Amino acid sequence: MTTVLVTGASGLIGGHLCKRLSEEGYSVRVLGRSTSAVSPYEQFTWNVRDNVMDENAVKNVDYIVHLAGANISEGRWNESRKAEIVQSRVNSAKLLFDTVKNTDTKLKAFISSSAIGYYGAQTSETIFDEGHGPSTDFIGEVCKQWEEAAQHFEAVDMRTVMIRTGVVLTPQNGPLAKMVMPVKLGVGSGLGKGSQHLPWIHIEDLCNIYLKAIQDDAMNGPYNGVAPEHITNLDFTKTIGKVIGKKVWMPNVPSFVLKLLFGEMAVIFLEGSRVSSKKIEKAGLKFTHPTAHAALENLLK
Ligand SMILES: NC(=O)c1ccc[n+]([C@@H]2O[C@H](COP(=O)([O-])OP(=O)(O)OC[C@H]3O[C@@H](n4cnc5c(N)ncnc54)[C@H](OP(=O)(O)O)[C@@H]3O)[C@@H](O)[C@H]2O)c1
Structure with a gap:
């Protein structure tokens, strides 16, 4: 097995991915x-x-999927x-590498999460693909170091894949639940300008990407884990409203309020560019939920 x-x-x-791996017949071990x-x-x-x-x-492990990280x-x-x-x-990631080396474990692949924050918290006309370099802001620097740590495996000829993940939409909890709550209460609105992009992915598609990264020996290096549809923060909020039958009419939450509430971290809500899914699609991934409307219908109805 x-x-x-x-x-x-x-x-x-991890909760969704382990369940899916188990359903697909893999023997799942967890490290926490x-x-x-x-835990099963x-x-x-x-x-x-x-x-x-x-x-x-x-x-005797064949693959490691590295998702751990302080939120x-x-x-x-x-x-x-x-x-x-x-x-x-x-x-x-370094501890995993040292342990794999010390135990002479022959991994078939090391697959690490990364984030679209690699490209920086910025709103621009650029559509970021895997050829773009890392940003020098805090999250860009985190992602750069995170991927460099994963690349220790690549340096010893173990296949290494990094998934630069967008906002993950799940049926319960997570970022979507936080976005839906104000819309349900009739106070949903865009954040800041609202015109910043919100690269997102349905959890089922993200699990499919991880499964593909395990199964497809041709996958190597970074892949953006985002849906093909580009949508702004305000349009995403309005789409939630449409799907749950609530009108989004409130003025946008001003940037300074978010900065007061969240400090430096506010950039992750206030900025965002488009991120391309072309590389993973070219690798053969077919998205089950390619549009925000379809994804939200699936998750919220
Ligand atoms: N969810 C998203 O929208 C999203 C988007 C982009 C990237 N990502 C990245 O994908 C990865 C998984 O995301 P997630 O949403 O599943 O994250 P999560 O719900 O916050 O879970 C991360 C897990 O990492 C472990 N962890 C937390 N703090 C840690 C620490 N200080 N040291 C070691 N382990 C720690 C915990 O597992 P144990 O308690 O079992 O140790 C925790 O359950 C993260 O690295 C995240 O940055 C997520």
């Missing part, structure tokens, strides 16, 4: 900061801060939170 080790498996994406009495998977633990992990986690949109970005955001992704 093909064995996949997933880090950060208790999170939003603690164990759970109700074989569990192992690590402590990234102390640079220790249970070596047994990687023994970017929780807590204010003070210096210690920023350090946690970086280290939980970068030091964890």
